[in-house]
Every structure is written in structure tokens, then in C-alpha cells.
Amino acid sequence: MKHKAHVSQYKKDELTRVKSLLQKYKIIAIADMTSMPSVQLQRLRSSLKGSVLITMSKGSIIKIALEDLKDKIKNIHELETYVSGMPALLLTNENPFKLSFALKKNKSKAPAKGGQIAPNDIMVQAGPTPFPPGPIIGELGQIGIKATITEGKVTIKEDCVVVKEGNVISTQVANLLTRLSIEPMEIGINVLAALENGIVYGKDVLSVDEEDYKKNIVLAFNSALNLAVKIGYTTKGNIKVFITKATRDSKALADSKNLLSIDDGKKN
Known part of the structure; x- marks a missing residue:
């Protein structure tokens, strides 16, 4: 039972x-x-x-x-x-x-701790650091960061991704990121x-991203408008574009044929 x-x-x-x-x-x-x-x-x-x-x-x-x-x-x-x-x-x-x-x-941003998962690619950017020459160069090299000495300070030669998105952050990397004032984690x-x-x-x-979303909407609108004008499809939203284009084209044609338009007659 x-x-x-x-x-x-x-x-x-x-x-x-x-x-x-x-x-x-x-x-x-x-x-x-x-x-x-x-x-x-x-x-x-x-x-x-x-x-x-x-x-x-x-x-x-x-x-x-x-x-x-x-x-x-x-x-x-x-x-x-x-x-x-x-x-x-x-x-x-x-x-x-x-x-x-x-x-x-x-x-809000927060420093990384050993054992945490990288929320995205963690990059150390090229440029000067506050460190004087010393063991720090070797420590950076151990995690794949190329460094040199410039004007008495350690300088990172090129951008370097030290942890890929989804990978575990080691204690060694976490400590170096903190020393470099890099806070890759989000709370x-x-x-x-x-x-x-x-x-x-x-x-x-x-x-x-909110700004990217707005830009994409504007881009989509402009693309749709251009396509509608190109194929001659009129709507409430684009009729003014067609009227403006027709006016401009007719004036250009009149000018090319030396024709007198109504507007020209008014001017005279």
C-alpha cells in the first residue's frame, strides 16, 4: 500500500x-x-x-x-x-x-569576486594605470594582459578580454580587476x-537598450517611408512628400522647357 x-x-x-x-x-x-x-x-x-x-x-x-x-x-x-x-x-x-x-x-556596479559568473565579456582597456613598475607587470601577464612602462607607469598595450561571458571569474582575475578599479558586476x-x-x-x-529601441523605430519609419515613395504608394502619412516631389518635378520640367508657370506670371 x-x-x-x-x-x-x-x-x-x-x-x-x-x-x-x-x-x-x-x-x-x-x-x-x-x-x-x-x-x-x-x-x-x-x-x-x-x-x-x-x-x-x-x-x-x-x-x-x-x-x-x-x-x-x-x-x-x-x-x-x-x-x-x-x-x-x-x-x-x-x-x-x-x-x-x-x-x-x-x-549598480560592483567589484567581482572569485567564483562569480561573468555577466558579459569583461574587458581591460588599453591605457595607463596608476601602478609603478614592479610585480604587477608579471601578474597582468599571467592573465593575458600585455603591459609596458611609459613615463614611469605601467601601461596596458591593448584591449584584452580577461573573462568571456558565462565563464567563472577566478580569484586572481577578480583581485586584479579590483586593483584596476574595474567593477564588472551589476547588483x-x-x-x-x-x-x-x-x-x-x-x-x-x-x-x-531604450535608446537603441527608439533609434530602431525611427530607422524603420524612415525605411518604410522611403519604400512607399519609391513604389508610389500614397498614405495619409506620406501624401505631403508626394505633393512636394510633384511640385519640385513640375517646376524642374518647366524650367528645362522654358515654360512660364503661374508663379512666374505672378512675379512678373
Whole structure:
């Protein structure tokens, strides 16, 4: 005879709480709070109070809640694959991109520690350092940085990527980066995915730079306008361009044939 696994009342209550919260908001985001200092988390909660609810729970409970609600909230179960590390739920009724931008603005730089994962390629740029000649040249060489002496100071010859994105940062590299005043780590909430109206947006989409996004919209608009003009497709938005072009072309034609236009007659 099989015995049913005992589930504590706490877990039952916690599952009920999480499911209840998930059904109250239009936007559901999954975040990883690993390495997030509690002091900064409290500050972030205060700054986002009223617009974003940040709540944490065990990964297993969050996954069960997402699975249980798949018939009520379209594609919510797809968020299960993003639950990892120290998971948190970010719940809001605002645009998921607005949420991502707000969290990005609240991030701060921090020095690296041995054992941490590089969030992106960590580069040491060419240029002078504050160090006088000494053992530092050999230490830099051990991690692949070419250095020389210029005007009594150690100078890095060329840009050098010391840790590739996703690789572990060694204690040796971390210490040298700190001495070079390089802070490659970011302290803040990393949004892994967000669900809006049944669509799951991954980290790569949510992390698009705001300025780049605006530039891309302008570029897309100009490209569409140029194409429409080229093929002669008129719309409300481009009709003035066609009128201006037609006026300019007709004037050029009149000038080339020495024809008198209405405007020329008025001038005379």
C-alpha cells in the first residue's frame, strides 16, 4: 500500500498565496535574486512600491502554481523553464518593457569576486594605470594582459578580454580587476522572462537598450517611408512628400522647357 507524501500546511498555504497573486496582475515576470543584497532589495521594493510587487517563494512552489493555472492564464506554464536560482515573481499591470527599464535603472556596479559568473565579456582597456613598475607587470601577464612602462607607469598595450561571458571569474582575475578599479558586476534584479497577454518575452528581448529601441523605430519609419515613395504608394502619412516631389518635378520640367508657370506670371 502506497503512502501519500505529507505536505505541510505551510506549503499548502504558500501555494494558495502564490496562485492568488498570479491571478491579480496582467504582467507576470520571473527573476533570479541570486547575489542580490537584502539592503538593496528593500530599497528597490520601496522605489517600485505601488507599481510592482516583488514576492519570493520556493522554486518548486512557483512551478506548481504556474502549472496549476495553465488553464486559466494563457501560456503561463511556459514560465516554468525560467524558474531557477533564487526565484522571485515580479507582478505588475504595467508594460513589461517599462518594468525591465525601471529595474535596469536601479542596477549598480560592483567589484567581482572569485567564483562569480561573468555577466558579459569583461574587458581591460588599453591605457595607463596608476601602478609603478614592479610585480604587477608579471601578474597582468599571467592573465593575458600585455603591459609596458611609459613615463614611469605601467601601461596596458591593448584591449584584452580577461573573462568571456558565462565563464567563472577566478580569484586572481577578480583581485586584479579590483586593483584596476574595474567593477564588472551589476547588483540588481535580473528579469529572465515576462508574460503578457499569453506572450512570453525572454531576457534577450526585455533587455533591449531604450535608446537603441527608439533609434530602431525611427530607422524603420524612415525605411518604410522611403519604400512607399519609391513604389508610389500614397498614405495619409506620406501624401505631403508626394505633393512636394510633384511640385519640385513640375517646376524642374518647366524650367528645362522654358515654360512660364503661374508663379512666374505672378512675379512678373
